[in-house]
Amino acid sequence: MKDIYELLNDIEIDESEFEEMSVNDIERAKVKKTLKNSIKRKNNWKKKGIAVASAGIITTSVLGMAFPSYAKDIPIVRDIFAVLDIFETGVYKDYKKNSNDIDVTKVSNGISITINDAIFDGSTIIYTYTIESDRDLGDKPNVSDDVSIKGNFTSGMTGNSICEKVDENTYIGQSVRTISDFVKDKKDSIDFKINIDRxxxxxxxxxxxxxxxxxxxxxxxxDAVKGNTQVVNQSVEKEGIEAIIEEININPMSMNIVYTQKDSEEVMNKWDRTDISVDIRDDLGNVYQGEDNGGSGNTKGVMTWSKTFEKLKDGATKLIITPKATLSMNTKDNSGGVMFDEDGNEIDITSDRTGEGERKEIVFDEIIIELNK
Known part of the structure; x- marks a missing residue:
């Protein structure tokens, strides 16, 4: 595949047709990073018992706006997974080549939406889409995409989504959905519906x-991308919190870590929120970037999470996992919403506490995993 410079060199352009664009520092840095990487690779939230996923947004529209007629011909735009790597972790850089081409378009109210690619790793669905409209939808439209899974499962889903403008009335987006029941019971295939109504x-x-x-x-x-699941079941404990690494799933495009936290009664009584995440490096010194998938649990201090990391580096034989816990107190500014008790009664969990709220971080001992060959 040609890199960006080769593609641009093939385009005959009249310089008088250009309009000068105003771009911010993030956009400028993003383009520089993308072009640099292209050259190098020329050949190639929680009250106890509640899980919430969140995502930040970074503008990635410069190239598509600068060369609208050729946007689909430039690899950075063609690979929506890579373009909408919202945290710039590199987690999604190998998703395109392992995904399924969907390319199904639906038209309603003068707006066409195409599901471009989709991929399933046994517990998480990720799909990309393109929106083409006969009118402006804003710079970052919110896409109300409801996902329903065929079959029976008892828990809900966590996830995030992003949609960005890349040209006049043209948008690209990506949505991530992790089915909580499937985190520790991965499926070989999945049938689901996407219903977008707003x-x-x-x-x-x-x-x-x-x-x-x-x-x-x-x-x-x-069908799920085939991977190798290794049961770990190793734990560490500190200050009344236990972190258990349940399993690791290694597939051609990523690594998925499933881990559980157990809070003691003392911790539950003192802190409103306790969230655990994990950092990973290997025996070769590589540090892996990752994105949290959210989690599910109960009101008894037990929560199971999953986190997706970039794919395993060649030659690595061990993974060194470091769990980290963040403990915090709710305030009016950082909490709100409702939860439901076992009888289905709604409970308001908005705090009356003012100020920033007490906060504490705990770093656990490392867990070393010998990888199966």
């Missing part, structure tokens, strides 16, 4: 809010 633009004030309604429905079936 595209919203919030703007910078309530007066700028606008939405477009329609009916965009998709039925998708996927």
């Amino acid at each position: 595209l919203a633009s919030f703007g910078s004030s309530p007066e700028e809010y606008k939405e477009e309604k329609g009916k965009w429905k998709f039925n998708i079936s996927l």
